[in-house]
Amino acid sequence: MKPSRFAPPTEAPGLAARRIAADILDGVLHKRRMLDDQLDGAGAHPGLKTLSDRDRALMRRLVATILRRLGTLGHILSRLLDRGIPTDAPRAQSALLIGAAQILWMDVPDHAAVDLSVRLVQADRRAAKYAGLVNAVLRRCAREGQPLIDEVKSEMLDLPPWLVARWIKAYGEDTARAMAAAISVEPALDLTVKSDPAGWATRLHGEELATGTVRTLLHGSVTMLPGFDEGQWWVQDAAAALPARLFGDVAGKAIADLCAAPGGKTAQLIHAGATVTAVDRSPNRVARLKDNLSRLGLDAKTVVADATEWQSEQTGLFDGILIDAPCAATGTIRRHPDVAWLKQETDIGALSALQKRLLQKAVTLLKPNGTLVYCTCSLEPEEGEQAIASLLATESGVRRLPVTSGEVGGLDEILTPDGDIRTLPSHLPHSDPRLGGLDGFFAARLVKS
Incomplete structure (x- = not known):
C-alpha cells in the first residue's frame, strides 16, 4: 500500500509537524489564508489528524513564533544570506524560517533544527538544490543569530511599517513600542x-x-x-x-x-x-x-x-x-x-x-x-x-x-x-x-x- 504523503512511516521524528508548519506558513504568507481556517474546521490541513497531540502543539507554536517574529527573522536571514532568501522555491524560504525560529526562540537542539530543515528542502523538487545553503545558513544562525537580535533590539520590526506608523500617531512612540513588545510574547490562556x-x-x-x-x-x-x-x-x-x-x-x-x-x-x-x-x-x-x-x-x-x-x-x-x-x-x-x-x-x-x-x-x-x-x-x-x-x-x-x-x-x-x-x-x-x-x-x- 502506498504510504501517506503526510506521514511516511520511515521519516524522521518531528518532520511531519515541520512539513505541515511549512504548508500552513505558505498558506498565510503566499495565499493569504487565515491561520485559524487552516487549523480547524472544514478548511483545516488534512495532515493535522495524523499528528500526535505533542506534534500538533509543536506545529502550532512553531507557526505562531514565526509569524510573531517574522520581521526579525527576515532581518537576520538577510544578514546571513549573500543573495537574499530564495524566491523560486517557497519550501526553501519556509525551511529557513522554521529552522531559525527553533534555534533562536524555541527549546529545540540546534542540530535537530538544522537537520530537519535540510530534510524539508531535500524532499521538495524545486527546493532540493538549496539543501546545502539551508544547512550552512542555519549553522551560521546558531552561532551568530543572537548577536544579530541584540543588534536590532526592536520588536517594531515584527509589525508592518504601515501599522507601526499608525500606532505611533495614535498612541505615541513609547506606547507603540510597549505594545509591540507585549505582542512579541506568546500570551497566556484566558478563560x-x-x-x-x-x-x-x-x-x-x-x-x-x-x-x-x-x-x-x-x-x-x-x-x-x-x-x-x-x-x-x-x-x-x-x-x-x-x-x-x-x-x-x-x-x-x-x-x-x-x-x-x-x-x-x-x-x-x-x-x-x-x-x-x-x-x-x-x-x-x-x-x-x-x-x-x-x-x-x-x-x-x-x-x-x-x-x-x-x-x-x-x-x-x-x-x-x-x-x-x-x-x-x-x-x-x-x-x-x-x-x-x-x-x-x-x-x-x-x-x-x-x-x-x-x-x-x-x-x-x-x-x-x-x-x-x-x-x-x-x-x-x-x-x-x-x-x-x-x-x-x-x-x-x-x-x-x-x-x-x-x-x-x-x-x-x-x-x-x-x-x-x-x-x-x-x-x-x-x-x-x-x-x-x-x-x-x-x-x-x-x-x-
Missing part, C-alpha cells in the same frame, strides 16, 4: 468561568484577574482541561470579556447580539439571565456558535442574517444591543499573529463604513432607555473612538453612559477621558510577561433617549 473564578484559578494553576477572568499558562488542547466537558468555562481574552458586562443586570431582558459568533459574549449574556437573539451572517460561524453554546448548556435564538439588513421577528424592540463589529482586528495580533500580515491599511475604510451602518441599524432596534454596547478588537481609532463620535454627532437621541472604574475591576488605565474602554496589549503588566497583557479592544456604552 471566562461560570462561577468561582478563584477556585478555577487554583485548579488550573493560574490566577484570577481583577476583572474575574482566569488566566493560566497551561497549553495544549483545551478540550483536555478540567471543566471543559462539563461546560464550566470558555476561552475568552480578558479584554473581550468586558463589553458584555457593561449592560449591568440583564436578568429577564431581551438582548440582540448582532455579530455574535463564535459566541463568547452571547454566552456571558445568557449565563447572566438575558434572553439573547444571536445574529451572524455566516452559516458556518452560527453552527460553531450553536456547538459552543451546547457544550456550555446555554440556549439562544440564532439567526443567519446580515445584521445591517435584519428585520427582527420579535414583538417590540430590544432592551439591549451588543455590536462586536467586524474590524481590522489589529488588537488580536498577540493571539493571532497572522493578522499583522493579512490585513492592509486600505481595509480600514470599508470596515469603518460597515461599522457605521451597524451602529445606525442598532439604534432602530433599541427601546427608549435601552442600552447599546459597541466594541471592536481593533487598535485603530477610526474603528473605535471616531465611530462613536460620528454616531453621537448624527444621532441626537443617543447619549454616552460612561463606564466606571468599578465596572472594570479598578483598571483605571483602560478608561478613556470620555468614559469608554480602550485596552492595549501593553496593559496589565506582570513580572512574568507571559501573564501580562490584554488584547486591544475598544468599547463604548450608549443609551437611547
Whole structure:
C-alpha cells in the first residue's frame, strides 16, 4: 500500500509537524489564508489528524513564533544570506524560517533544527538544490543569530511599517513600542468561568484577574482541561470579556447580539439571565456558535442574517444591543499573529463604513432607555473612538453612559477621558510577561433617549 504523503512511516521524528508548519506558513504568507481556517474546521490541513497531540502543539507554536517574529527573522536571514532568501522555491524560504525560529526562540537542539530543515528542502523538487545553503545558513544562525537580535533590539520590526506608523500617531512612540513588545510574547490562556473564578484559578494553576477572568499558562488542547466537558468555562481574552458586562443586570431582558459568533459574549449574556437573539451572517460561524453554546448548556435564538439588513421577528424592540463589529482586528495580533500580515491599511475604510451602518441599524432596534454596547478588537481609532463620535454627532437621541472604574475591576488605565474602554496589549503588566497583557479592544456604552 502506498504510504501517506503526510506521514511516511520511515521519516524522521518531528518532520511531519515541520512539513505541515511549512504548508500552513505558505498558506498565510503566499495565499493569504487565515491561520485559524487552516487549523480547524472544514478548511483545516488534512495532515493535522495524523499528528500526535505533542506534534500538533509543536506545529502550532512553531507557526505562531514565526509569524510573531517574522520581521526579525527576515532581518537576520538577510544578514546571513549573500543573495537574499530564495524566491523560486517557497519550501526553501519556509525551511529557513522554521529552522531559525527553533534555534533562536524555541527549546529545540540546534542540530535537530538544522537537520530537519535540510530534510524539508531535500524532499521538495524545486527546493532540493538549496539543501546545502539551508544547512550552512542555519549553522551560521546558531552561532551568530543572537548577536544579530541584540543588534536590532526592536520588536517594531515584527509589525508592518504601515501599522507601526499608525500606532505611533495614535498612541505615541513609547506606547507603540510597549505594545509591540507585549505582542512579541506568546500570551497566556484566558478563560471566562461560570462561577468561582478563584477556585478555577487554583485548579488550573493560574490566577484570577481583577476583572474575574482566569488566566493560566497551561497549553495544549483545551478540550483536555478540567471543566471543559462539563461546560464550566470558555476561552475568552480578558479584554473581550468586558463589553458584555457593561449592560449591568440583564436578568429577564431581551438582548440582540448582532455579530455574535463564535459566541463568547452571547454566552456571558445568557449565563447572566438575558434572553439573547444571536445574529451572524455566516452559516458556518452560527453552527460553531450553536456547538459552543451546547457544550456550555446555554440556549439562544440564532439567526443567519446580515445584521445591517435584519428585520427582527420579535414583538417590540430590544432592551439591549451588543455590536462586536467586524474590524481590522489589529488588537488580536498577540493571539493571532497572522493578522499583522493579512490585513492592509486600505481595509480600514470599508470596515469603518460597515461599522457605521451597524451602529445606525442598532439604534432602530433599541427601546427608549435601552442600552447599546459597541466594541471592536481593533487598535485603530477610526474603528473605535471616531465611530462613536460620528454616531453621537448624527444621532441626537443617543447619549454616552460612561463606564466606571468599578465596572472594570479598578483598571483605571483602560478608561478613556470620555468614559469608554480602550485596552492595549501593553496593559496589565506582570513580572512574568507571559501573564501580562490584554488584547486591544475598544468599547463604548450608549443609551437611547
